[in-house]
Amino acid sequence: MALQLVILALLVAIVAIVAKEASPLQAAGKPSVSLEQCANKGPTCDSSNPSQWVTGNLGSNNSEYSEGDAVPYRAVLSNLTVGATYKVDFEWDTTVSGRHALDYLTSFNFSETTANPCAGLTCGTQSLLTIPIDPSVSGAMVNQQSNQKISVFGGTFPANGAVVSNAGGTLCGSASCTIANNPSPYSLTGTYGSTSETSVSVFVTATSQTAVLSWGGHISSRVDWGANSSAAVINGSPYHMRMKDFDCSNESNCSVGQMDRSLSSAAVTLPGSITIVKEATVEGSASFGFTATPSPLTGFTLIDNGTIANTKVFSGITTFGTYTITESAATGWDFDRVSCSTAQQSTGRTSVNGASVSIVLAEGEDVLCTFYNKPTPAPALSLQKTANAASFSSVGTTITYSYLLTNTGNTVLGPTQFSISDDQIGEGELFPCGAANTTLAIGATVSCTAPYLTTASNVTDESVTNRAFGVGGGVSTPTEVLTIPYVAPQTTTTIAATTTTIGTTGTTLPESTTTTVPETTTTVPVTTSTVPVTTTVSPVELQVIVPDDPTGGEDVFDVLFVQDLPNAGFGVGLMSLVAGIVLLLGIGLTSLSVTRGNRRTKTGESK
Known part of the structure; x- marks a missing residue:
């Protein structure tokens, strides 16, 4: 029995081991x-x-x-x-x-x-x-x-x-x-x-x-x-x-x-690298093509707009040897130069031939080459002309002209003497504008002024027109024309007011009868006229003489005497004459009446 149990235990163990395996x-x-x-x-x-x-x-x-x-x-x-x-x-x-x-x-x-x-x-x-x-x-x-x-x-x-x-x-x-x-x-x-x-x-x-x-x-x-x-x-x-x-x-x-x-x-x-940078004197959207050989380099295009688009990097190069990069011609641009530098340089080198660079790249070297371009020269100059007056009204008026020259091309102008020719200034002879040996960068300006005196012919023509152009740096500006009109002056003439006053006239008789001539005042109204010629009118002088004959026997025409009537202006003189006649008639009639009365009185007394 014990043997059987041992055998059974061994069998169980074997089965377990087999099952596990x-x-x-x-x-x-x-x-x-x-x-x-x-x-x-x-x-x-x-x-x-x-x-x-x-x-x-x-x-x-x-x-x-x-x-x-x-x-x-x-x-x-x-x-x-x-x-x-x-x-x-x-x-x-x-x-x-x-x-x-x-x-x-x-x-x-x-x-x-x-x-x-x-x-x-x-x-x-x-x-x-x-x-x-x-x-x-x-x-x-x-x-x-x-x-x-x-x-x-x-x-x-x-x-x-x-x-x-x-x-x-x-x-x-x-x-x-x-x-x-x-x-x-x-x-x-x-x-x-x-x-x-x-x-x-x-x-x-x-x-x-x-x-x-x-x-x-x-x-x-x-x-x-x-x-x-x-x-x-x-x-x-x-x-x-x-x-x-x-x-x-x-x-x-x-x-x-x-x-x-x-x-x-x-x-x-330690890999090497080759970096190409595009630089132009005027940044913009111009595209520049390059060829680059052998692999891993390939052709590429750069745009010099000041961003990452102007740089090409070939990094992680582990095949060391000679590489060639050449810039292709670009319309409107001239190749200037190429400049290369090498960081971590060991045995490599670079050589430049025109727009092409040959790079012998060694392990660990980083080569940077910058290609420079400048625009194909297209110089240009512009002129802006102004005046300090919008019009003139007489001979001898001074008009000051201002001239502004601007470099509107794509290249520097100068150093040189910039000049102006104006057909109304110095008979059109060139005169300097700015200092001698002036240099105008792209977009830069230089300015000057010149005076002009208007003439009788300008008044006759009713304007002054001049034509001017600028020169310098081998270029000239288009002709600029400026016309300033003549405006006639306005004249106003005022005639002074004239007032004539006739004073009081009185006659006193010895008799108890007294006749007083009433006060008579004549005022000539103010007359104002605007005419091209100014006339000065002398005042009319009237003299009234009181009769010194108490009997009234003086002639009536001896009473009033008018002087300087011919020197007066026609209008004023006529009015003064009429006034005098009216006054004369009044005095005469009064005197006649008084005389007749006295005579009737005397006649009565004699009776």
Whole structure:
């Protein structure tokens, strides 16, 4: 009976072992990791060349990378348990003695676009995990490439906050683990100013017994870190990517030792660049064509409008040798010169032949050539003429003419003496405008003035018209005509008012009878006339003589005597004459009446 129990127990154990080994979800051995990198010289590590995934050093014999490229890496995880979660810790050298090596992570196909992490393997479905920006990189003001991904084939990436089983595993210290961040935050050991390494942890849940984890390591560039701080200036094999640890959730013994993969500086080429800039003395929309050979250079067109359109950059050149760039002729433009300079110069050189430049480019050199053009000369000059008066009204009026010369061409005029010819000034002889040896830039001006005295012929013509043009710098302006009209002056004549007053006339007789001539006043109305000629009228003088004969025996015509009547104006004299006659008749009649009365009185007395 005891023997039977022992045999039964052995059978159960055998069945359990067989069942475990036969399970498709359980790996045959303990989980393991193999870290490999891509050798890209000749064929790269694509689906047709799985042997280019290597575990040895990358050197000049099997690889040719450039600064700014990314080395593809793959970690092959074998003997996994489907549904189990694993943690992979990997680390890379970021600086060596202050010089940057692998500065951040990228997608595996960042620069080796045909790289295939599944080459030679059977892979499951691909899952992607976004690579976060490294704060140490961004803090150094370097633009880390965004939207890069870590890939896993045959697995998935647990989300942040996911809870995974850890029964008997090493992910954490309990039966289940909460994954706070996937990937984990970056960990920097050392400083960028000396020697440093950066590490990160990635969690993967297996969907197949074999999973492939893949990413890229970015080779630092002097564009980002400076000419003396990039990868190409580090000696030896400074580019190390290593697998630090491998933890699992179902096996206590799945941890593996470190695996390190290196890249020699001899396998990293410091690329060169050629930059062409277009400059013209007058910026605009003109298009300039260029031919450029051999590849990777190609023909291009530049527009000198002061923006990025006037620059062409050929960067990342790793084939070193002679390149030729030639500017094609452009209508309305003359080639001026080409100027070249080389940064980080080693053995390269440049030579210029007219509008063509030959560049012998060496590793790491950055050549900048600027092609200068100027407009085909089209000089032009314009004249603007004005006057300080809109009209004139008499002979001898001074009119001041102003002349403004403007360089309206596309080239500088001078230094020279600019001059004006005006047919009304100095009989049309040229006179200077501006200082001697004046230089007029495009759009610049020079001005001057000249006086003119109007003449009798201008009054007769009722205008003054002059024609002027300017010369200087080998060009002349069109003739400018200016006419100023004559406006006749207005004359106003006022005749002074004349007033004549005849005084009081009285006669007193010795008798008791007294006759008083009433006061008579004659006022000549004011007469005003506007005529071309001014006439002065002398006032009429009237003299009234009181009779000194009390008997009234004086002749009536002796009473009134008018003087200076002929000297008076006709109108005033006539009026004065009429007034005098009226007065004379009145006095005469009065005197006659008085005389007759006296005679009747005397006759009565004699009776």
